[in-house]
Amino acid sequence: MPSPIPPAAAALLERFGRLSALEDALSILQWDRAAMMPEGAAPERATQLAVLSGLHHELLTAPDLPDLLAAAEAAAWEGVPDAVWHQANLAEIRRRHAHATALPRALVEALSHASSTCEAIWRGARQDSDFKAVQPALETLLGLVRQSAEAKAAALGTGLYDALLDEYEPGGSIARIDALFADLETFLPAFLDEVLAHQARVGAPPRPQGPFPRALQESLGRATMAQMGFDFRHGRLDVSTHPFCGGTPGDVRLTTRYDEEDFLSALFGVIHETGHALYEQGLPEAWRTQPVGRARGMSMHESQSLLWEMQVGRSRAWLAHAVPLWRAHFGRSGPAWEVDAVRRAVTRVERGFIRVEADEVTYPAHVIVRTRLERALIAGDLAVADLPGAWGDLMERLLGVRPPDDRRGCLQDIHWYDGAWGYFPTYTLGAMTAAQLFSAAQEAEPGIPAALAEGDGRPLLDWLRRMVHARASVLSTDALLTEATGRPLDAAVFKAHLRRRYLDEA
Amino acid sequence: MPSPIPPAAAALLERFGRLSALEDALSILQWDRAAMMPEGAAPERATQLAVLSGLHHELLTAPDLPDLLAAAEAAAWEGVPDAVWHQANLAEIRRRHAHATALPRALVEALSHASSTCEAIWRGARQDSDFKAVQPALETLLGLVRQSAEAKAAALGTGLYDALLDEYEPGGSIARIDALFADLETFLPAFLDEVLAHQARVGAPPRPQGPFPRALQESLGRATMAQMGFDFRHGRLDVSTHPFCGGTPGDVRLTTRYDEEDFLSALFGVIHETGHALYEQGLPEAWRTQPVGRARGMSMHESQSLLWEMQVGRSRAWLAHAVPLWRAHFGRSGPAWEVDAVRRAVTRVERGFIRVEADEVTYPAHVIVRTRLERALIAGDLAVADLPGAWGDLMERLLGVRPPDDRRGCLQDIHWYDGAWGYFPTYTLGAMTAAQLFSAAQEAEPGIPAALAEGDGRPLLDWLRRMVHARASVLSTDALLTEATGRPLDAAVFKAHLRRRYLDEA
Structure with missing residues (x-):
């Protein structure tokens, strides 16, 4: 008789099922923005995407997740059908969790803000072929990217x-x-x-x-x-x-x-x-x-x-x-x-x-x-x-x-x-x-x-x-x-x- | 000088801004389902909608909401610009909250399940013009609707x-x-x-x-x-x-x-x-x-x-x-x-x-x-x-x-x-x-x-x-x-x- 899925792993399956539904919803809304959305809706769509991303981030960095993950990794997997898949899934969860938690919220927000700003300036700079116009924004953004790289490097080793x-x-x-x-x-x-x-x-x-x-x-x-x-x-x-x-x-x-x-x-x-x-x-x-x-x-x-x-x-x-x-x-x-x-x-x-x-x-x-x-x-x-x-x-x-x-x-x-x-x-x-x-x-x-x-x-x-x-x-x-x-x-x-x-x- | 918005009301504005972004996202996904979605995606879209609705319900029935609402209602509104709108907003929030909390979760789920079941049977029954085929499902659904009416009637008076x-x-x-x-x-x-x-x-x-x-x-x-x-x-x-x-x-x-x-x-x-x-x-x-x-x-x-x-x-x-x-x-x-x-x-x-x-x-x-x-x-x-x-x-x-x-x-x-x-x-x-x-x-x-x-x-x-x-x-x-x-x-x-x-x- 096959062994049941360890309870902590079952809880994670449910949690990541919800996360995946959120990712899918985001993906359809992003497609809609590019292929269907009337231009005047851009600001409200940005808000929708930000709110859904925020909920996604909250769910992915929920305080009980590290314990669930550790318990699932340490569980007995012998006899569980598809154990290889389950264990690879745990590894992917750990990787995603490491990325999500590596950066303090303030840095995530600063990065998001600096990216939007720099991207908007870049559109004009590219049209005018004027690198100097975007240089300061790119310097700011690069500084934050480097900080983020440092934080992630420490988390991922x-x-x-x-x-x-x-x-x-x-x-x-x-x-x-x-x-x-x-x-x-x-x-x-x-x-x-x-x-x-x-x-x-x-x-x-x-x-x-x-x-x-x-x-x-x-x-x-x-x-x-x-x-x-x-x-x-x-x-x-x-x-x-x-x-x-x-x-x-x-x-x-x-x-x-x-x-x-x-x-x-x-x-x-x-x-x-x-x-x-x-x-x-x-x-x-x-x-x-x-x-x-x-x-x-x-x-x-x-x-x-x-x-x-x-x-x-x-x-x-x-x-x-x-x-x-x-x-x-x-x-x-x-x-x-x-x-x-x-x-x-x-x-x-x-x-x-x-x-x-x-x-x-x-x-x-x-x-x-x-x-x-x-x-x-x-x-x-x-x-x-x-x-x-x-x-x-x-x-x-x-x-x-x-x-x-x-x-x-x-x-x-x-x-x-x-x-x-x-x-x-x-x-x-x-x-x-x-x-x-x-x-x-x-x-x-x-x-x-x-x-x-x-x-x-x-x-x-x-x-x-x-x-x-x-x-x-x-x-x-x-x-x-x-x-x-x-x-x-x-x-x-x-x-x-x-x-x-x-x-x-x- | 105009008075500031009372802090509890400001917190509710932020909360309902997020809820509204979720509602808007749901609405676009529902439009997509009817107008764009390929038929094979129906089950996954149902999951996306259920997950977003669940998050919406969680946010709307958050345990701190009644206190925020009571504090905002009791706050001093004299001198606040658009006080009439703010206060009407609180009344709408109270109404939505009453609807959302009137039903125990088990009843909400039973209703949702019975509706889906009954609707599916109805499609066949209508085609065959066979009311008897859908009668039991409709009886079940009506029983739950009546329970829900009773609970809401009690909540709304x-x-x-x-x-x-x-x-x-x-x-x-x-x-x-x-x-x-x-x-x-x-x-x-x-x-x-x-x-x-x-x-x-x-x-x-x-x-x-x-x-x-x-x-x-x-x-x-x-x-x-x-x-x-x-x-x-x-x-x-x-x-x-x-x-x-x-x-x-x-x-x-x-x-x-x-x-x-x-x-x-x-x-x-x-x-x-x-x-x-x-x-x-x-x-x-x-x-x-x-x-x-x-x-x-x-x-x-x-x-x-x-x-x-x-x-x-x-x-x-x-x-x-x-x-x-x-x-x-x-x-x-x-x-x-x-x-x-x-x-x-x-x-x-x-x-x-x-x-x-x-x-x-x-x-x-x-x-x-x-x-x-x-x-x-x-x-x-x-x-x-x-x-x-x-x-x-x-x-x-x-x-x-x-x-x-x-x-x-x-x-x-x-x-x-x-x-x-x-x-x-x-x-x-x-x-x-x-x-x-x-x-x-x-x-x-x-x-x-x-x-x-x-x-x-x-x-x-x-x-x-x-x-x-x-x-x-x-x-x-x-x-x-x-x-x-x-x-x-x-x-x-x-x-x-x-x-x-x-x-x-x-």
């Missing part, structure tokens, strides 16, 4: 940067990231030169010309989502200025935006967000209301979106099947609509200033620049006043271009100005993870490439469901990737993928 | 029915309602005969024939909303199966549904919901987060929707301006599109079985039937088993028709089966209030009729804003209506309106 990183990438380590990025850094500059030389030789491909009516783009997006395995009974597609994947595992809300001159940007955006969405929809139903049942971390999440957007969506096999469908969908034809022309258009590489417009090859350089700089800022090795110059120097060294102004330099991303420090490296960790997972999937299931060549994402999704999604947070990111691919993350597969796509098979 | 009514119609009294409805009851049957005889003499009007494309109906609805004064910066129009007006005063979410064969139903639905919406948008900004700043009650709310839908929207003056716009909007013409034909179509009277399809003349009979029956059921004067028969008898007496089955009889409305007892009378109180307000508005501002005849709702809205909306809940319903119209509610103006529209000027 990590270094400063890792303490911030841990919120996005549980268990992440800047030492590991340094090693991985160093590998890329030695590889990329020369590789980029080769790719650009090759692309210059073959010339720029023609690009499908618009207009592409919005309604047609939308139906193509939905059809593609369905092809990938998105469950519309548990999610929807809408429009927002900044596309994202929000909502809850059982009610995924993803958004895109349409450019009637260029259907490829919305379409690949939808594929990207659907990758995120499939991860959420694949989380184990039985654990969805518990911390262990949530997605593992930002690098794993980004790996799911990039796997579909980059590894699959820009592959020869997938495009060979997809491009004729697109032609038929828009009722178009001509040289720009040849499969190979489209393939070349969506794998075009350029040295650019803007991260969100960057291609697969140059993207890591953008991320490495930001990771280096935020680390130096947090460590106190770089003064905020020196950020624009340091940005230009690093961009020049890593990518060979120096932005002509700060709007296209250190003012382009919202992250720092909004208080999100330690987030940037997860983009490139995600790209590397995606390559490693996709390669392992094809080795494990030789039917995957053939299915993809027929536009059938199901066998790939099945493997991802089994090896990644269904495991939620029961394993560490490292252990998860090792079980799925046979080894922890390294840059080898990613580099091999780039070499193959952009040189050997270009 | 009222009779059983008034205790339930008070939740929808604060300060409402069944004795007053009896007198008002008795007046209508002596008037309506003979009046209805006369109207039907007249309409038979002139014959049925031709009705505009579809199809009316949904997109065109939607743009017409939006144009009409704008004409009425709806502020799209603080609200939006969407689609749901059961149209409603939800959201918050600063973010009103109204819905409709489109029938491509009949644009009039959606259009008048939009006008109705916009009437509700204008009330919400007109609530005083400074008090929106407090109980006193919310709408007065259901009869006043319904008066705002019916004022626009019935008093204005079906008037000769408004239609003379609107119908040509509709013709142009749909690019149509012909006899069915003559102003007078449309007027006759939208003021057509019929003895029918279904309340939600009823016209302005027969609607009160439907409401009186339900009010009588629910009162008898709550008092224990009518057994649930005898409901179908009693329904048929009363319908026959009041409206001259007997439904051939229970689907078109006592199974047609969700209210009782979902636990909403004491709600029905507010529909007809609203219709009477609408007539009285519209008449007073035109007397007070002689420019209103001329403006309406030019499709300009602004002067009427200005008067409603001043006399009704801006007063929120600072006065009782009675006092509010007396200040606005010179006397408390009676049936005279409503009857005069019906006589004029359906006989004298028909």
Whole structure:
């Protein structure tokens, strides 16, 4: 006969069920703000979100929680069904509790206030390309971020940067990231030169010309989502200025935006967000209301979106099947609509200033620049006043271009100005993870490439469901990737993928 | 120098600001459920709503609240700016607190459970027209409703029915309602005969024939909303199966549904919901987060929707301006599109079985039937088993028709089966209030009729804003209506309106 769940653990399950309902409600309200809310409701929505977040924080830092947690950890788990999941859940609870209690309330409020202030100033500063305008607010915010890093580092027993990183990438380590990025850094500059030389030789491909009516783009997006395995009974597609994947595992809300001159940007955006969405929809139903049942971390999440957007969506096999469908969908034809022309258009590489417009090859350089700089800022090795110059120097060294102004330099991303420090490296960790997972999937299931060549994402999704999604947070990111691919993350597969796509098979 | 707000009252302002943010969040999530949510998310949304409602209830019944309230009530209010509003706010807080604490938690949960169960069974029973199938569940639910009425009656010092009514119609009294409805009851049957005889003499009007494309109906609805004064910066129009007006005063979410064969139903639905919406948008900004700043009650709310839908929207003056716009909007013409034909179509009277399809003349009979029956059921004067028969008898007496089955009889409305007892009378109180307000508005501002005849709702809205909306809940319903119209509610103006529209000027 199975043993019952220890009472303290049962109490925590109930408590975190409520917390998860609050998180889900917050998530839907945030989606609504971006996709539905009329502009005049912004102040009241801010209040609603603050009140719900406050209740969430109260519940998460309730005085009886440490005792419950200690009792549950010390309880007898032999014979309890799913003991591994329960114990991993307790570990996640401890991590969340440590983050929530590390900061005194005054610091939390000061951070929230300084973030809002700095973000608002940044919007104007970016428009005017005037870094000096936001510098004081950024200095204030950075001071509080550093205080917060110190408090979290003490609570978690990590270094400063890792303490911030841990919120996005549980268990992440800047030492590991340094090693991985160093590998890329030695590889990329020369590789980029080769790719650009090759692309210059073959010339720029023609690009499908618009207009592409919005309604047609939308139906193509939905059809593609369905092809990938998105469950519309548990999610929807809408429009927002900044596309994202929000909502809850059982009610995924993803958004895109349409450019009637260029259907490829919305379409690949939808594929990207659907990758995120499939991860959420694949989380184990039985654990969805518990911390262990949530997605593992930002690098794993980004790996799911990039796997579909980059590894699959820009592959020869997938495009060979997809491009004729697109032609038929828009009722178009001509040289720009040849499969190979489209393939070349969506794998075009350029040295650019803007991260969100960057291609697969140059993207890591953008991320490495930001990771280096935020680390130096947090460590106190770089003064905020020196950020624009340091940005230009690093961009020049890593990518060979120096932005002509700060709007296209250190003012382009919202992250720092909004208080999100330690987030940037997860983009490139995600790209590397995606390559490693996709390669392992094809080795494990030789039917995957053939299915993809027929536009059938199901066998790939099945493997991802089994090896990644269904495991939620029961394993560490490292252990998860090792079980799925046979080894922890390294840059080898990613580099091999780039070499193959952009040189050997270009 | 003005006196400061007493500290206990300041604490309550803060507390009820949080409660109001929770209510607003709940309201947006409920709108989302009806208008946006994918069906598969229903169970998790139910959990989110339950958790937020539970937190709301905890906050509203916090142990320190009675002392704060007593201290605030006993405090010195002389010299405090807006003391009248503050004190009315305390009265509203006391009323809400009394409702929230009247029922033991076990009864609240039993009621919630029995309502869900009964409502689910009712859906099937209605479809099968099988009252017996839902009878046991309804008996259980009624037993709990009666217990709840007893507990609330004790807490509020009222009779059983008034205790339930008070939740929808604060300060409402069944004795007053009896007198008002008795007046209508002596008037309506003979009046209805006369109207039907007249309409038979002139014959049925031709009705505009579809199809009316949904997109065109939607743009017409939006144009009409704008004409009425709806502020799209603080609200939006969407689609749901059961149209409603939800959201918050600063973010009103109204819905409709489109029938491509009949644009009039959606259009008048939009006008109705916009009437509700204008009330919400007109609530005083400074008090929106407090109980006193919310709408007065259901009869006043319904008066705002019916004022626009019935008093204005079906008037000769408004239609003379609107119908040509509709013709142009749909690019149509012909006899069915003559102003007078449309007027006759939208003021057509019929003895029918279904309340939600009823016209302005027969609607009160439907409401009186339900009010009588629910009162008898709550008092224990009518057994649930005898409901179908009693329904048929009363319908026959009041409206001259007997439904051939229970689907078109006592199974047609969700209210009782979902636990909403004491709600029905507010529909007809609203219709009477609408007539009285519209008449007073035109007397007070002689420019209103001329403006309406030019499709300009602004002067009427200005008067409603001043006399009704801006007063929120600072006065009782009675006092509010007396200040606005010179006397408390009676049936005279409503009857005069019906006589004029359906006989004298028909």
